[in-house]
């Protein structure tokens with residue numbers, strides 16, 4: 470976004486980050502095993518064609534360190550560093566209706582006025598740490614995976630991990646091999662498929678590079694934008710034998726999104742198709758996990774309708790003698806003690822390190838902790854009291870000239886192509902506003918309501934809302950369960966964005982008040 474605004478639109482722009490470096494998710498999430506579980510060749514920007522040809526990679530998925538190095542290299546190459554103010558948290562953003570400008574307040578005591586604000590706060594950046602009694606008593610180290618300190622190692626230590634989502638399962642795969650003992654506190658059992666992680670050859674990298682134009686075209690027109698062909702075959706349209714053959718083929722290939730969206734067209738929408746996929750995964754758990762009681766605890770019984778997960782060898786880790794599984798549904802955590810975690814059965818699990826892989830207050834969490842005030846001094850917390858909303862995921866009524874990257878009701882897809890889509894579109898809108906002398910750009914309430922309704926209908930067509938997960942805010946105690954994503958896929962989302970822009974930014978109120986300029 471900063472590159473677009475400064476280098477392409479020629480605007481004066483500055484970015485702020487609370488962190489001591491760039492990278493966002495990949496700056497903070499330094500836990501053992503952290504990596505993107507979308508294949509690396511599409512987990513990057515498409516806009517810099519030179520970098521696509523020059524940046525090298527050696528494994529199917531990209532580990533955190535490499536992703537961070539990549540993002541740092543993008544910043545360096547485009548000369549952005551000097552315009553990024555690090556170690557600076559934005560605490561407030563207040564809209565001045567009389568002047569049509571925003572005033573930004575930081576935790577370093579500075580204020581800035583600006584015509585436009587773009588929030589790129591990350592939909593998964595505000596940590597969710599469960600309120601378990603006794604946390605302050607623990608004499609070891611307690612960490613959340615999203616704020617992993619550089620000095621913390623787990624090698625040879627007794628480690629406990631709470632949570633088995635994308636993060637927790639990645640952590641388990643890494644920690645099981647190095648910790649003296651790993652205790653996994655699982656609330657919900659997970660459907661996890663193999664990732665097929667491993668080295669890639671130089672020939673493969675060369676082929677991908679030569680094919681990037683086609684690859685990005687395919688990604689931009691697809692649903693989940695993960696770089697594979699999505700199936701258009703309903704699962705129940707083929708024989709049981711053929712279904713099993715396809716599931717096995719995709720199990721062997723690896724990747725969670727590919728398993729859910731590449732095998733058949735309706736795993737996420739048809740209960741029978743979903744059950745077929747779920748039962749296939751359950752059969753694998755029974756095959757892999759040797760201890761029947763551990764296998765039982767690891768086996769999910771609900772729908773396969775959370776964000777799909779993959780790992781090199783998740784279930785295999787539970788055959789190791791140094792890994793213990795505790796089902797906190799059956800045996801809840803009673804308290805944290807000085808030496809570890811005590812469960813309801815009275816057992817004290819002694820630990821040196823307790824890791825919370827308990828996820829995030831997703832989508833609106835990072836907005837609610839800031840003091841953002843729009844028209845009439847209304848705060849974003851008040852505006853989103855019944856749940857976060859956003860017209861096209863990029864703007865919200867009452868907050869003119871504030872544009873969101875991955876705001877509420879953005880497309881549910883691989884994030885880098887989703888981010889690029891919105892960055893380009895927001896830049897296009899700002900460019901148009903600048904060219905036309907428009908000083909106030911605001912999503913109308915009716916356009917936002919209609920988009921919210923569309924997102925609700927689309928979500929209801931899938932099985933995702935029937936399962937409790939962060940995608941609908943169900944992971945945060947007290948958070949209202951609402952639709953926070955557009956579920957028709959990136960391709961159709963991009964088509965909608967183009968349609969809106971071509972219709973003169975339909976659904977936006979564009980007002981010209983040329984006498985108002987920022988101080």
Ligand code: NA7
Nearest residue numbers: 593599632633634635636637656657776826827828829939
């Ligand atoms: P997730 O997917 O929200 O997973 C959090 C995990 O923590 C999940 O297994 C939760 O169980 C568990 N959890 C949450 N609160 C508790 C409490 N109070 N007690 C026990 N267990 C708990 O977060 P991730 O960081 O793994 O992934 C988030 C996204 O980041 C991911 O989808 C990727 O897109 C990147 P539950 O399933 O709710 O029963």
